[in-house]
Amino acid sequence: VGALTMLARWLRGWSPAWSWLGMAVVLVAARLVMIRVDFFGPFRHLSIFDPQVFASAWYNPTLADFTLNLTVLAVVCWLFQQSALTWTWIERVTQRGAIRFAVVIGLLFLAVLGFLHPYLVVEALYHNSGLTLEITESIRMDLPRTLAWVSVLMGCAATVFWVRPLIRAAFQIVPDHINRIAWVAAALVLFILFSISFGRFDWVAASAAAVGIALIGYKRDEAGLSWRPFRGDMLLVLLLAFQVSVGVWIFAAERSLRDQIRYATTLADQDVLAEFLLNEAIGKISEDRFIQAQL
Numbered sequence: 001v002g003a004l005t006m007l008a009r010w011l012r013g014w015s016p017a018w019s020w021l022g023m024a025v026v027l028v029a030a031r032l033v034m035i036r037v038d039f040f041g042p043f044r045h046l047s048i049f050d051p052q053v054f055a056s057a058w059y060n061p062t063l064a065d066f067t068l069n070l071t072v073l074a075v076v077c078w079l080f081q082q083s084a085l086t087w088t089w090i091e092r093v094t095q096r097g098a099i100r101f102a103v104v105i106g107l108l109f110l111a112v113l114g115f116l117h118p119y120l121v122v123e124a125l126y127h128n129s130g131l132t133l134e135i136t137e138s139i140r141m142d143l144p145r146t147l148a149w150v151s152v153l154m155g156c157a158a159t160v161f162w163v164r165p166l167i168r169a170a171f172q173i174v175p176d177h178i179n180r181i182a183w184v185a186a187a188l189v190l191f192i193l194f195s196i197s198f199g200r201f202d203w204v205a206a207s208a209a210a211v212g213i214a215l216i217g218y219k220r221d222e223a224g225l226s227w228r229p230f231r232g233d234m235l236l237v238l239l240l241a242f243q244v245s246v247g248v249w250i251f252a253a254e255r256s257l258r259d260q261i262r263y264a265t266t267l268a269d270q271d272v273l274a275e276f277l278l279n280e281a282i283g284k285i286s287e288d289r290f291i292q293a294q295l
Contacts, residue, residue, distance in 0.1 A: 077161035084165030108187035121155035
């Protein structure tokens with residue numbers, strides 16, 4: 001904490017963008033060093049540091065690392081939001097046609113990708129562990145399950161901090177409401193093509209992005225109406241909660257089907273009694289004159 005405080009004071013003299021980039025590089029580098037030296041190695045006896053409970057990649061070897069990485073990401077996104085308050089390049093971009101098109105599409109596309117993040121967090125938890133996020137499956141909140149929910153919360157927080165400045169910057173460049181709809185539609189189409197190129201169609205994230213962009217960017221100055229910041233943020237939180245719920249429902253059903261197939265396969269391979277009865281039936285069928293005559 002002391003080192004980060006000293007670093008923040010040193011970076012205070014830099015421009016906001018460079019300060020954010022410097023803090024992001026330091027935080028990411030610190031996490032990489034921790035993973036490289038196996039910082040949590042002495043705590044492997046705890047379930048949250050056990051790779052058998054959760055492990056998805058070399059940078060997420062345990063559930064604790066996964067949660068810590070998401071926390072660092074949320075902090076980086078919060079710093080990004082703070083630095084975005086001082087962006088001065090938006091006015092210059094507004095005056096340039098070709099650059100304006102590329103910047104707006106890029107900002108909205110990055111925002112749509114941000115809405116994909118909570119869904120990916122839920123997917124990682126269900127595909128790389130036996131943990132469940134459904135309350136109906138288990139009401140016992142042990143340490144790994146609690147940490148899994150903290151991971152989801154950190155993922156949602158990172159999304160909020162990431163998408164808000166991007167959407168507001170894009171809509172500041174494009175003030176007309178009709179044009180905004182066209183730009184958002186173009187960004188969504190680009191995202192759909194991007195996801196299809198990876199062999200998947202993330203309709204949940206695309207739907208959440210469409211609604212979330214409307215919540216953040218909606219404003220009707222001509223009618224004297226606008227979303228209050230607190231109300232808009234609460235609606236955005238509810239949207240992300242609904243998105244997480246849909247993700248939990250999808251991946252819980254997927255896991256249930258996968259477990260049923262695995263159980264049926266295991267039962268078929270190891271059911272000695274069924275094999276004995278089947279062999280006996282085959283022998284009797286081969287000796288049955290009536291059946292053989294019909295064949």
